[in-house]
Amino acid sequence: MAAWVEGRVIERIEWTPTLFSLRVAADLAPYKAGQFTKLALQRGDQRVQRAYSFVNPPGTPYHEFYLVEIPDGELTPSLGALQPGDELLVYSQGTGFLTLDELPAGRDLWLLSTGTAIGPFLAMLADGEAFERFENLVLVHGVRKGEELSYQGLITSLVDQYGPRFHYVPFVSREEWPDAISGRIPAAISDGRLQARVGLEFAAEHSQVMICGNPAMVKETQQALLALGLAKNLRRTPGNVSAENYW
Ligand SMILES: Cc1cc2nc3c(=O)[nH]c(=O)nc-3n(C[C@H](O)[C@H](O)[C@H](O)COP(=O)(O)OP(=O)(O)OC[C@H]3O[C@@H](n4cnc5c(N)ncnc54)[C@H](O)[C@@H]3O)c2cc1C
Numbered sequence: 001m002a003a004w005v006e007g008r009v010i011e012r013i014e015w016t017p018t019l020f021s022l023r024v025a026a027d028l029a030p031y032k033a034g035q036f037t038k039l040a041l042q043r044g045d046q047r048v049q050r051a052y053s054f055v056n057p058p059g060t061p062y063h064e065f066y067l068v069e070i071p072d073g074e075l076t077p078s079l080g081a082l083q084p085g086d087e088l089l090v091y092s093q094g095t096g097f098l099t100l101d102e103l104p105a106g107r108d109l110w111l112l113s114t115g116t117a118i119g120p121f122l123a124m125l126a127d128g129e130a131f132e133r134f135e136n137l138v139l140v141h142g143v144r145k146g147e148e149l150s151y152q153g154l155i156t157s158l159v160d161q162y163g164p165r166f167h168y169v170p171f172v173s174r175e176e177w178p179d180a181i182s183g184r185i186p187a188a189i190s191d192g193r194l195q196a197r198v199g200l201e202f203a204a205e206h207s208q209v210m211i212c213g214n215p216a217m218v219k220e221t222q223q224a225l226l227a228l229g230l231a232k233n234l235r236r237t238p239g240n241v242s243a244e245n246y247w
Pocket residue numbers: 036050051052053054065066067068070072073074075076077096115116117119244245246247
């Protein structure tokens with residue numbers, strides 16, 4: 001039965017002063033790559049809880065979460081203070097529909113993210129299943145500053161393992177950064193810079209697109225893709241574009 005369980009931080013990864021990952025030991029029910037659960041801290045008789053995506057693929061001996069500390073946030077400053085050995089509450093049942101089994105067949109899978117929302121896509125890529133179902137995989141990550149392009153080690157290992165089938169495209173919006181596209185994702189779809197960089201086009205016949213992150217980005221990216229002839233992927237009417245908002 002789903003319930004809140006005790007978790008213990010076993011490792012912390014510092015990416016920048018505000019970006020960090022927590023590896024947590026907790027006894028959770030099986031979940032799918034792309035799903036999320038809830039983390040919480042008890043404050044007196046109040047449990048302060050928020051949703052967080054699994055970054056690790058299923059079957060990993062720990063659960064990993066990638067977080068940004070929101071300066072005035074209610075929970076993240078406290079999660080950001082956790083150290084190895086500290087305890088927190090974890091909801092035992094993962095949930096969410098941003099998973100590969102919700103997608104129709106296709107040739108190319110585009111994974112478009114901003115900020116910490118790269119996490120669920122890393123779980124899908126590390127899991128290997130995405131590479132079994134699709135020929136070409138494109139991971140797009142939009143951040144404000146180049147130092148926020150986290151998880152470069154894992155991304156490099158995917159490049160090494162899958163070669164030209166895997167494309168990684170960083171976007172940096174608030175400074176020039178080597179190899180990154182400047183600006184925002186929807187604009188680069190509308191003017192074709194993203195497609196030109198990857199060497200693939202968006203097409204209803206063979207593209208599947210997953211979008212995750214900042215809700216304004218999700219909305220504008222969907223609009224840009226619908227203008228190119230793609231359709232939203234709904235259970236009752238399969239299409240090309242699936243999305244999850246982080247707030
Ligand atoms: C399905 C789902 C999965 C999520 N997974 C993650 C995750 O893996 N990692 C993660 O860091 N957050 C994730 N979030 C967001 C998370 O649940 C919290 O909203 C976030 O950590 C802020 O909590 P807070 O109490 O500190 O801030 P609050 O006091 O609740 O303030 C919320 C405000 O912070 C900003 N904000 C919230 N989340 C983010 C974010 N991720 N990046 C940038 N700005 C943000 C927005 O302006 C939002 O209005 C997810 C949300 C959803 C709905």
